[in-house]
Amino acid sequence: MNTNTCYHCGLDCGKNPVKFNDKYFCCNGCKTVYEILNANELGCYYDLESNPGTIPSEIKDKYSYLENQEIVSKLLEFDDGTIAVSEFYIPSIHCSSCIWVLENLSKLNSGVITSLVNFPKKTVRITYKTNATNLKEVVELLTSIAYEPYISLEDADAKKNKVSKTLIYQLVIAAFVFGNVMMLSFPEYFQVEGFWINKYKIVFRWLMLLMSIPVVVYSAKDYFISAYKGLSHKILNIDVPVALGVSVLFIRSSTEVVLNTGGGFFDSLTGLIFFLLLGKFFQQKTYNFLSFERDYKSYFPIAVTKIIDGKEIPIAVKDILEGDRLLIRNQELIPVDAILINGTASIDYSFVTGESIPVIKKSGDKLFAGGKQTAGIIEVDVINVLEQSYLTQLWSNDIFKKSHEKTIKNITDSISKYFTAIILTIALFAGIYWYFVNPSLAFNIVTAVLIIACPCALALSAPFAFGNMLRIFGYQKLYLKNAEVIEQMSKIDTIIFDKTGTITSNEGSKINYEGTKLTSKELQQIKAIIRGSNHPLSRALYDAIIEDCSSEKPIAFNEIIGKGIESSFKDTSFELGSASFVGIEQIELNETSIYVKINKVIKGKFKLSNTYRQGIKDIFKNLSKKYELIILSGDNEGEKETLKAMLPQSTQFQFNQKPENKLNFIKNLQSNGNHVLMLGDGLNDAGALAQSNVGIAISENINVFSPACDGILDANLFNKIPKFLTLAYKTVRIIKISFILSFLYNVIGMYFALTGQLTPVVAAILMPASSITIVIFVTVLTNWISKKN
Amino acid sequence: MEVVYITIGVSVIVAIFFLVIFIKAIKSGQYEDTYTPSVRMLFDDELVNENNKEHN
Known part of the structure; x- marks a missing residue:
């Protein structure tokens, strides 16, 4: 039996397969399907009703907040009193x-x-009858069949606007008109004179004019708006010459049709807009399954249980007041800063710091917002409300408030300034010259110059190069928010790394044993014991012990949550757990160890420490040649010496940095003119990621949440960072080369325009040809450099 | 040759008809999830097959 593939769907089971009937399943969904199929002898009866699943007692009260009508109404998309619709995010799909x-x-x-x-x-949209069931029942049903929905504070806020489809509509209309106008303009290209053409060309021309109106007014409207905005800020962006070209094309073509002097350039006009919009569309690669805009709200629960006079009442997280007594269940997130009153807390701060090993807290200790309780039920007293908690107050910083308007001038805009100035000068001089030589031609020449100068190829090269690179990065599991990030990446001169979870690996923490040597049999027995425990430390240790434990079966097993495990075999008894559990003083603070006591004698401890990612030494050495490297960590200086020995000498270290410190540190670097790339993972890096020029979140599992950032990188591909930076740099170089190429096209076009030879058919050939060759040029080259590297 | 008016008229109307249908399809969200329907289709078949077996 192959344990690695799911019996039902054949997918990889991963680390924790679900075992049932001696078969392994990747998830409870597959198991449920198998159970149903199996129970009914391969599905004579496909009836799920006989197997509704049981609700684990743990979740019994977890969703009682869904009885609160105010919270429910925020989660519903639609509710007319009889039918309600709600959409849930279910990570386990x-x-x-x-x-x-x-x-x-x-x-x-x-x-x-x-x-x-x-x-x-990974969403499910559920429509239900409000008189037959309610939201709580639906959510509990989902949870009981192992598809627990992720309901967070973010869902309670106003529903997000749907993704705008305007660009698609604009593109579709432009494509439609372009095709038809091309067909209608062809007869005139092939036959200049004749009875037939003279009779019908007026119809054709008017049809083209009518069809072009929606393209200019609707499809191209963003160029006019952007050009207007640019001009009112005194910036000559690339949309200024585009808008100028489009309007001149339309005005000249319309006058020709109205005055019956020619056929106009409608095919060039609609083609131009179509290609430009295609470039825009191509650049807009979105990764549906990722979100780059998350803040703490998408991590935090929507409601929490408050204890009032011994009664448990669910309240919304926003309504928590200072001094409230809260009940936090196993696997629940602590939404506010609090003091532990009752129970043992084993807090997993991996959301916040990236550190996956839980911290044990005793009553009276302070617990910070964002930690996840991993051992039983605790009671806490609130000391800070949501907005003022240690972590969440980071989001009151200005960097999260301003909507990211395009403040950075991009590569195309930076040259369009000169481009526009040159074009206008040429048009002016051409107009003056022809006014004296042949005044009747002056209007035509000036408009021809402005038409041919319309920087279609210029405006297309960056979207296609960046858009293509965005896809190439996506295949290599670096998911970027948008194409502009690549340009920013090419300018980076300083790279900042977070320590925990970024350059250290969460998986495979290094476990060292200290103390009296254990025999192979003892190791086998320890492994057999911890097999029954779900505690993260037990799992880490289980993976670390290589001995085979199948021959050992403990006869007694008792796990005291948050402390340790008591267990025994025929002639030996074991106690595994924290220092206080085995009855000794903890020597080192802040260490994470599992102590081992066999037959009442303390043997030693398994000490967990972080491992650094593979090849970290080479990456830093490689990067240090070109970039300034800084380690910016919230941890203490404990690992400083290890890091110093491992990393290049020029690397700088900053320890004990609070989230705000990290943000300000980057701000300082930027005010000194540095372009900063930040690599981080936890919520405590969120400020730094947002402040830096490029913030990339490192994620062990892409589908798990990561803070707001410009890009998400699969942690296994950490060693590819130098490659990505090189590619970004080279992409910008390709764009610069393609600019030269498109200038050459403009020079050729300018010759036709200035000599008065720019007929519609010349424009109809030259303009699409230049656009298409530029697109092919950048696409082929970007593919080539990504293969070569 | 007056038939050109009719043919062009018809072709433009047909083209606009398809344009409108396409825009409606985008609006209805058909292109937002192109994966799930392909799987869903197979499940429906499975259900029908199982029911058929039962009746046989």
């Missing part, structure tokens, strides 16, 4: 069985009318 189970929810709960899965987005 990953295979086709998941779709099947989730879309058959109506068989499990008759109140559900339909459920529709969007697989790429």
Whole structure:
């Protein structure tokens, strides 16, 4: 039996397969499907109703906040009193069985009318009858079949605007008109004189004019708006010559048609707009399954349980007041800063710092917002409300408030300034010259200059080069927010690394044993014991012990949550756990260890320490040649010496940095003219990621949340960072070369324009030809450099 | 040759008809999730097959 592939869907089971009937499954969804199939002898009866799943006691009260009408109404997309619609994000959707189970929810709960899965987005949209069921029941049903929805504070805020489809409509209309106008303008190109053409060309021309109106007014409107905005800020961006070209093309063509003097340039006009919009569209690669705009709200729960006079009442997180007594269950996030009152806290701060090993806290200790309780139920007293908590107050910083308007001048805009000035000068002189030589031609020449100078090829090279590179990066698992990030990446001169979770790896923490040597049998027994524990430390240790434990079976097993495990075999007893659990003083503070006590004798401890990512030494050495490298960590200086020995001498170190410090540190660097790339992972890097020129979040699992950033990089590909930076740099160089090429086209066109030879057919050939060759040039070259590197 | 007016008229109307249909399709969200329907289609078949077996 192959343990690595799921019995049902054949996918990789990953580290924690679900075992059932001696078969392994990748997820509970596959298991459920198998159970149903199996119980009914391969599905004579496809009835989910006989297997509704049981609600684990742990979640029993977790969703009681969904009885609160105010919270429910925020989660519903639609509610008319009889039918309600709600969409949930379900992180565990990953295979086709998941779709099947989730879309058959109506068989499990008759109140559900339909459920529709969007697989790429991992969402399910559920429509249900409000008189037959309610939101709480639906969510509990989802949870009981192992598809727990992720309901966060963000969902409670105003529903996000749907992605704008305007660009697609603009493009579709431009494409439609371009095709038709081309057909209508062809007869005149092939036949200049004749009875037939003279009779019909007026119809053709008017049709073209009519069709072009929506393209100019609707499809091209963003260019006019952008040009206007640019001019009112006294910036000559690339849209200024584009808008100028479009309007001159349209005005001249329309006058020709109205005065019946010629056919106009409608095919060039619509083609130009079509190509420009195509470039825009190509640049807009979005990764549906990722979000680059997350703040703490998408991590934090929407409601929490408050204890009032011994009664548990769910309240919205926003309504938490200082001094409230809260109840935090296992696997729940602590939404505000609080003091532990009751119970043992084992807090996992991996959301915040990237450190995955939980920290044990005793009553009276301070707990920071963002930590996740991993051991049983605790009671806490609130000391700071949501907005004033240690972590969340970071978001009150200005950097998160300003909507990112395009403040950076991009590569195309920076040359369009000169371009526009030159074009206008040429047009002016040409106009003066021809006014004296042949005044009747002056208007035609001036408009021809402005038409041919319309920088279509120029405006297309950057979108296509960056757009293509964006896709290439995507294939290599660096997901960027938009194409402009690549340009920013090419300008980087300083790289800042967070330590924990970024240059150290969360998986495979190094475990060293200190103390009396353990025999192989003892190791086997320890492994057999911790197999029964779900604690993250136990799992890490289980993976680290290489001995085979299948022959050992403990006869007694008792896990005291947050402390340790007592267990025994025939002739030996074991105690595994924290220092206080085995009954000794902890020597080193801030260490993470599992102490081992066999037959009442303390043998030693397994000490966990972080491992650095593979090849980190080479990456730093490689990068230090070109970039200034800084380690910016929230941790203490404990690892400084190790890092110093490992990394190049020029690397700078900053320890004990609070989230605000990190942000300000980058701000300072930027005010000194540095372009900063920040690599981080946790929420505590969120400020730094937002402030830096390029902020890239390192993620062990792309589907898990990462803070707001410009890009998300798969942690396994950390060693490719130098390559990505080189590619970004080279892409910009390709764009610069393509600029020269498009200038050459303009020079050729200018010759036709200035000599008065720019007929519609010349424009109809020259303009698309230049655009298409530029597009091919940058696409081929960007593909080539990415293959070569 | 007056038929050209009719043919052009018809062709433009047909073209506009398709344009409108295409824009409606975009609006209805058909292109937002191009993966799930392909899987969903197969499941429906599976359900029908199982039911058929039962009846046989």
